[in-house]
Amino acid sequence: MDSHLEDLFTLLRFPSISTASEHAGDVRACADWLVQKLTGMGLGVELHETPKHPIVIARNDHREGRKTVLIYGHYDVQPVDPVELWDTPPFEPVIKDDRIWARGATDNKGQLMAHLLGVEKTLQEKGELPVNLIFLFEGEEEIGSPNLVPFLQAHKDELKCDVIAVSDTGMVAKGVPTMGYGLRGIACCEVLVTGPKGDLHSGVFGGAVANPATAVARLVASLHDENGKIAVDGFYDDVKPLENWEREMWAQIPGVSDEDVLRITGAPEAFGEPGYSSAERLWARPTAEVNGVGGGYQGEGSKTVLPAKAMAKFSFRLVPDQDPADIQKKVKAHFEKHAPKGVKVEVVVGHDGKPYYSDPHSEDGKAAQRALEKAFGKQPVLIREGGSIPIIKDMQDILGADSLLLGLALPDCQIHAPNENFWVENFEAGIKLNGYLLEELAKG
Amino acid sequence: MDSHLEDLFTLLRFPSISTASEHAGDVRACADWLVQKLTGMGLGVELHETPKHPIVIARNDHREGRKTVLIYGHYDVQPVDPVELWDTPPFEPVIKDDRIWARGATDNKGQLMAHLLGVEKTLQEKGELPVNLIFLFEGEEEIGSPNLVPFLQAHKDELKCDVIAVSDTGMVAKGVPTMGYGLRGIACCEVLVTGPKGDLHSGVFGGAVANPATAVARLVASLHDENGKIAVDGFYDDVKPLENWEREMWAQIPGVSDEDVLRITGAPEAFGEPGYSSAERLWARPTAEVNGVGGGYQGEGSKTVLPAKAMAKFSFRLVPDQDPADIQKKVKAHFEKHAPKGVKVEVVVGHDGKPYYSDPHSEDGKAAQRALEKAFGKQPVLIREGGSIPIIKDMQDILGADSLLLGLALPDCQIHAPNENFWVENFEAGIKLNGYLLEELAKG
Numbered sequence: 001m002d003s004h005l006e007d008l009f010t011l012l013r014f015p016s017i018s019t020a021s022e023h024a025g026d027v028r029a030c031a032d033w034l035v036q037k038l039t040g041m042g043l044g045v046e047l048h049e050t051p052k053h054p055i056v057i058a059r060n061d062h063r064e065g066r067k068t069v070l071i072y073g074h075y076d077v078q079p080v081d082p083v084e085l086w087d088t089p090p091f092e093p094v095i096k097d098d099r100i101w102a103r104g105a106t107d108n109k110g111q112l113m114a115h116l117l118g119v120e121k122t123l124q125e126k127g128e129l130p131v132n133l134i135f136l137f138e139g140e141e142e143i144g145s146p147n148l149v150p151f152l153q154a155h156k157d158e159l160k161c162d163v164i165a166v167s168d169t170g171m172v173a174k175g176v177p178t179m180g181y182g183l184r185g186i187a188c189c190e191v192l193v194t195g196p197k198g199d200l201h202s203g204v205f206g207g208a209v210a211n212p213a214t215a216v217a218r219l220v221a222s223l224h225d226e227n228g229k230i231a232v233d234g235f236y237d238d239v240k241p242l243e244n245w246e247r248e249m250w251a252q253i254p255g256v257s258d259e260d261v262l263r264i265t266g267a268p269e270a271f272g273e274p275g276y277s278s279a280e281r282l283w284a285r286p287t288a289e290v291n292g293v294g295g296g297y298q299g300e301g302s303k304t305v306l307p308a309k310a311m312a313k314f315s316f317r318l319v320p321d322q323d324p325a326d327i328q329k330k331v332k333a334h335f336e337k338h339a340p341k342g343v344k345v346e347v348v349v350g351h352d353g354k355p356y357y358s359d360p361h362s363e364d365g366k367a368a369q370r371a372l373e374k375a376f377g378k379q380p381v382l383i384r385e386g387g388s389i390p391i392i393k394d395m396q397d398i399l400g401a402d403s404l405l406l407g408l409a410l411p412d413c414q415i416h417a418p419n420e421n422f423w424v425e426n427f428e429a430g431i432k433l434n435g436y437l438l439e440e441l442a443k444g
Numbered sequence: 445m446d447s448h449l450e451d452l453f454t455l456l457r458f459p460s461i462s463t464a465s466e467h468a469g470d471v472r473a474c475a476d477w478l479v480q481k482l483t484g485m486g487l488g489v490e491l492h493e494t495p496k497h498p499i500v501i502a503r504n505d506h507r508e509g510r511k512t513v514l515i516y517g518h519y520d521v522q523p524v525d526p527v528e529l530w531d532t533p534p535f536e537p538v539i540k541d542d543r544i545w546a547r548g549a550t551d552n553k554g555q556l557m558a559h560l561l562g563v564e565k566t567l568q569e570k571g572e573l574p575v576n577l578i579f580l581f582e583g584e585e586e587i588g589s590p591n592l593v594p595f596l597q598a599h600k601d602e603l604k605c606d607v608i609a610v611s612d613t614g615m616v617a618k619g620v621p622t623m624g625y626g627l628r629g630i631a632c633c634e635v636l637v638t639g640p641k642g643d644l645h646s647g648v649f650g651g652a653v654a655n656p657a658t659a660v661a662r663l664v665a666s667l668h669d670e671n672g673k674i675a676v677d678g679f680y681d682d683v684k685p686l687e688n689w690e691r692e693m694w695a696q697i698p699g700v701s702d703e704d705v706l707r708i709t710g711a712p713e714a715f716g717e718p719g720y721s722s723a724e725r726l727w728a729r730p731t732a733e734v735n736g737v738g739g740g741y742q743g744e745g746s747k748t749v750l751p752a753k754a755m756a757k758f759s760f761r762l763v764p765d766q767d768p769a770d771i772q773k774k775v776k777a778h779f780e781k782h783a784p785k786g787v788k789v790e791v792v793v794g795h796d797g798k799p800y801y802s803d804p805h806s807e808d809g810k811a812a813q814r815a816l817e818k819a820f821g822k823q824p825v826l827i828r829e830g831g832s833i834p835i836i837k838d839m840q841d842i843l844g845a846d847s848l849l850l851g852l853a854l855p856d857c858q859i860h861a862p863n864e865n866f867w868v869e870n871f872e873a874g875i876k877l878n879g880y881l882l883e884e885l886a887k888g
Contacts, residue, residue, distance in 0.1 A: 019745035197710025201860040203831030207731040208722040210715035217664030266641025271654035271786025281651040289646045290657045292740030301463035342715025387647030416645040
């Protein structure tokens, strides 16, 4: 285990924050280290430049008649703000209470390394792999993978595969192996509201000039009715209704009840779209979430200004069969329709990605479930996921292969938040899983 | 003029930000400098300690049979954020385009120095003043004067006076002398909304947990109807209706039309309570203004979190005969009534101050109007003010004296905002005004 942890810690020390331009060099250094590591494993490695962060590809010697398996991961991470809430520095990994603590520990460096080290172990023990393998590691997942789709399109033939394996999703609870067959999509946008040319004294000018912070708040508030139902015209038009077997299975799954969600998040009460359980709200219903709102004076004490501008950042989580482009259009129209008087409202459309759905009972799906059972000693549960990995849908569309979502994240692993962590036992199980997975897929 | 500007620049160089605890020493140093300056003028000076920032009192020799005039000013200033929007450093005063640029240039150090130097000039030229004078300079106006009322109550007898002069308000336009007879009051509060114990991944948890940023936006939005009328129950109950002579006079005053407000502020269109002109909205109608709102990720790019908390800071501008305590109660009840489900809402009541109104046609009022006419060579206009100086009402209540509001601020002087400035010609006229004022008041 020691050398495995050493490799993971090295990877975690790169502050590879893809959204922050000042970290571009760190993202690059992280990719370079992966190239070196994969080359050392005896694989054929390529580093592909993109307009932003590089893509790393590695392959064993491919032979006719074997199944081709593509394993996808990403080596970029989310920002670390508010950094003062971290108990230990985000890019100085430590083990404490049987967990690895660092930005990226779970999302996605820990899981990427489980793939990589599982393959390394098989190579070391057996000298070869039972399948044709392609590793595809990108550095732009946290900014919506802007350059991966063009890359896939340009390298469609070299990346041809039968099935894809991805560990970038979650387990419902500790010790409960989990296979995902659906993901929410995403559509992001930002609203900028401007009013006066500079901040104004709220006494001298208040009352005769519209307040951009009030305006942005009215726009945020316009997204939901008071019960949490989304109020954008036509938003639910294409939502695929839940199937009965899903509602029944999910009601039995440990760790995703309303009470579990409250315990894990610390939220004071369950809240969401009326008529659905927490699991159903998270996995099969869309959302309209404000990720950040800001305007005016936010410091100590009071400052009686009428702010010149205010903004809000939004992400909409989408479910099959919602189309992100359609939702972006509807949301933009909504904001324009609800634009308060007296201010200028600008809607900046951001990145998006389609929701994903595949049949969990396919041959490869069953092979993956056998591998999960071997690695964890327990039968896996079948779920969808609340998070978005747009690339899964893109790979389905471009490469024509479904993805097996074999996530190792736990609900309290704090991904995208301070104190991100990864259980050491999940890291170990993940390494084993990647050995069994190639074996089982080769049988199918 | 040179020595006058030198004195003002010295005063402006103290970063006497009363709300920021790290600037307490600067506030103190500023008071010490005033003590030294006033002592040098031959006045009897006292520095009074308070639980926070000191009060400076100065007197000439008081004689029986003369009118006693109290002149009030404040030497503290507002914060300077966002400091990057200043063209020159806020505490390094410069003259550029015939204006003095610095934090406090107008509010209130420039006007305070006009009082002080007008008195100094009379003393230098005539050897004595025509009235008994009391200077009262405080260092807590920008944080709501928490220690001034107790001080006034404790020193009621020594501060007994016939009339009070204050230059902490505005002129309607350049070259138009202006006397104020009314001020809006204020009531401040802050709303803190908390949800989950930490920021959450908006995909993993979005939909099943209420979003505090959405909740705070809904609370902000609840304050107004879509036309800008305040929606707090009973908010307008005690508002004194505008008198006809006020509406008629204000419609003639230059610089306060809807178009003027747009030109000065750069706002894209006039907006406010239906049925009133901009001047009426600013001077005689109450407001509900959000001074700051914040929650979640506000940095570059996107970060798809569901924030753990969000907040908004509010100030309500009040008019006669609204009572701040009553409004605080109504606002708190409003926020509690509208508290969204799924989050905790805490309302923190802040500082407040009563609105002010006095008869502009009193003997002292007429004397002040004569002094204004002499200083500016033009008949003054009579206005109310949109800003709040709670202490004016407190002095009326405790000392039993009305205040003459002889403001020298211009609408584009950027008080409380970046690039605060003061016209040199207003500084000069203010110095003259303070000579004429004591003469005219002595006649009455």
